[in-house]
Amino acid sequence: MTVFIGHTRFSVLDPSSPNWQITQSGRFKDIDEYREYLFSPERLELRTDIFLNYSLPELSKAAEKHRIVHIISYSDLLPDPWKSKLEKAIENYDFLIGDLRRSGGAILDPHMVAEEALGGNGIYGLYRLDDDDILSSTFFSNSAKYLKEEFAGMQVSFSDGYTGFWQNNFIRNVRKVHWPMLAIGFMNICSIKEGKIVSQPRPAPHHIADRTNAVIIDPRHPSYLWLRHEDQDTANKFSSSQIRQEIFRDMEKYKPVAVDFSFDPVFPAIAKSISMHRQYSLMSEELVLVSPSEFLLPKEMNWFELIVELDCGKGIKQHNALISFTIRDSDGDLVTEPIEGVPFSNDPKIKHYRYLKTELGESISNVEIQLPEGLTCNELRVQRFLNVESEIRVKNAKVRELT
Numbered sequence: 001m002t003v004f005i006g007h008t009r010f011s012v013l014d015p016s017s018p019n020w021q022i023t024q025s026g027r028f029k030d031i032d033e034y035r036e037y038l039f040s041p042e043r044l045e046l047r048t049d050i051f052l053n054y055s056l057p058e059l060s061k062a063a064e065k066h067r068i069v070h071i072i073s074y075s076d077l078l079p080d081p082w083k084s085k086l087e088k089a090i091e092n093y094d095f096l097i098g099d100l101r102r103s104g105g106a107i108l109d110p111h112m113v114a115e116e117a118l119g120g121n122g123i124y125g126l127y128r129l130d131d132d133d134i135l136s137s138t139f140f141s142n143s144a145k146y147l148k149e150e151f152a153g154m155q156v157s158f159s160d161g162y163t164g165f166w167q168n169n170f171i172r173n174v175r176k177v178h179w180p181m182l183a184i185g186f187m188n189i190c191s192i193k194e195g196k197i198v199s200q201p202r203p204a205p206h207h208i209a210d211r212t213n214a215v216i217i218d219p220r221h222p223s224y225l226w227l228r229h230e231d232q233d234t235a236n237k238f239s240s241s242q243i244r245q246e247i248f249r250d251m252e253k254y255k256p257v258a259v260d261f262s263f264d265p266v267f268p269a270i271a272k273s274i275s276m277h278r279q280y281s282l283m284s285e286e287l288v289l290v291s292p293s294e295f296l297l298p299k300e301m302n303w304f305e306l307i308v309e310l311d312c313g314k315g316i317k318q319h320n321a322l323i324s325f326t327i328r329d330s331d332g333d334l335v336t337e338p339i340e341g342v343p344f345s346n347d348p349k350i351k352h353y354r355y356l357k358t359e360l361g362e363s364i365s366n367v368e369i370q371l372p373e374g375l376t377c378n379e380l381r382v383q384r385f386l387n388v389e390s391e392i393r394v395k396n397a398k399v400r401e402l403t
Helices: 031-038 041-063 082-092 110-118 139-144 206-211 240-251
Strands: 002-010 068-075 096-101 122-128 133-135 155-157 160-167 170-178 187-193 196-199 215-217 224-228 279-281 293-301 303-312 321-328 352-355 361-370 376-384 392-401
Touching (some): 041 139, 110 122, 293 392, 303 321
Parallel strands (some): 002 068, 155 215
Antiparallel strands (some): 122 187, 133 224, 303 361, 303 392
């Protein structure tokens, strides 16, 4: 027999825990200030919404096909209405077990839950899920092949998934992630016989687990949705004015998902809440770049990606073409001073710019711009840079809005 045992800590008050980033950030002076943050209405409303209305429906879909027991540990100090909402969900979903914790009390042992579910004999997979992350409904189908005796004592990491920014009940700017041993869904394969654990991985931080245990890395099936938002615990190392900017900067490491990609097969319960990027073509036919060529964006944009295809002739060198941006503030006035995140030139014909990839033959440049709040761009120019006689042909130019 096999079973999946999941565990979510839902705003458990445990200031001694080394696992919580917020307790290590130095942001809180004492436990009272920490408690005020942990149980703030804004934080609890967001996490309750994500967990109850997005994460649990996906788990419920999976529970139709697989044996899943998911433990929710929550504090007896959790205020209403969020405590009542959580307990109602525990009552409504058969696969959930509530673990009401008093301050300093022990968490319900997942191994004991597995022993009871298996009748003392079988293989089980232990996984962790934060209250603001989501596992795909296919995660369990892909994991089931590893719930075998020969894999007991190992760990499994489905390294590929997605990340997106949570805003106004929509998941935006979704990007593909490859991150081996990420905590989301990281699974321990365990074996129990006659009520005794005979094989399990040794304890180790997930990001260096392969130094202690045999870890299976399976990148074939995207299996999670890592949500970003301004109230995430790992962002508390930054000031409130920096959080959004730092999140966006980190997300730039990952490639945006194709516009026509469908999330229905992997996240059927929440696919309609995933907002895909709108993409616009900026030109109808290719052109030879002689003088600066101006392009109007379809609307004012704060965060966007440009995809520019060039075809360059002999003698071309690096940085022989660039894009300069017309940036305005909230009053519509032209921004002529340097801003964070965008290179700046004192040349009045350039100002804010980014280089394009220039090499012999065809090349594609992906240029992502995330402007500070209150600034937008609705016009840009593609132009030659430095004295070079090589032909530069602009074959295509598109813009993808990322917010």
